[in-house]
Amino acid sequence: MIAVAYQGEPGSNSSAVARALYPAASELPFTSFEQALDAVSLGAADVAVIPVDNSAAGRVADVHHLLPDSGLFIIAEYFLPIRFDLMGMPGTPLDHVEFVRSHVHALGQCRKVLHEHAWRTIVSDDTAGAAREVAELGDPRHAALAPPAAAELFGLQVLRSAVEDDPDNTTRFVVLSRQAAEAPARDEPTMTSLFFCVRNIPSALYKALGGFASSAVNLTKIESYQMGAGLSASRFYAEIEGHPDEPRVELALHELRFFSSEVRILGVYRAHTYRLSERRG
The missing domain is CATH 3.30.70.260 (ACT domain)
Structure with a gap:
């Protein structure tokens, strides 16, 4: 069975891409991009699925600095439409929310709803991780901006759906491997x-x-x-x-x-x- 490494937690966008590309694979989530790349370099994972650009937030800077010295090769790309839901403890009224947690890029891609409600923000390592933190806190004042799948995964309620600023928000991911897998020279793009x-x-x-x-x-x-x-x-x-x-x-x-x-x-x-x-x- 192929093993896919990614930065983040189950329920994250990276996890969604890993499942879309390798539905039968085992997932290896890591807390940093460097750890995910090292897992491939050291043979613990077969490939890594890594975000490199977002249409709203721009490039993922850490990744571009890590790629030159990783020794890995890009073998595929994948564009994922990005959707964020605001989720909190079940039964929480929207006006009870005071704090919103998410990855810094997600917070930057949902500025309008944050400004509208004047919520205070807390930066988490990962979008799905923010949902897990809210579930663990059990505090109705805390909510998370996370992909829709995270709500069911962590037993949260969607308080407001599709809160991203740009409905065409898209992130480009690349798949990295230890071996180059050069596409044949044909008429395909x-x-x-x-x-x-x-x-x-x-x-x-x-x-x-x-x-x-x-x-x-x-x-x-x-x-x-x-x-x-x-x-x-x-x-x-x-x-x-x-x-x-x-x-x-x-x-x-x-x-x-x-x-x-x-x-x-x-x-x-x-x-x-x-x-x-x-x-x-």
């Missing part, structure tokens, strides 16, 4: 994730990325990270549409390598169907 460090020369980044423009390769993401205490070298994380074996992508990567001191392919995987629906929309 493919994504390539990579890290690179440009040479410390004028216009190096501009020239390194020029090959993507001249080869008509869509660069969907690029983010920079400072390396160490010095300010002379930056590491970049990028995602492109296409497969490295496609001639146009191969040309773009060749130019990237010419102006870079390091280029490392992190994963070549099938584009999730959500990307196609976004294009049609």
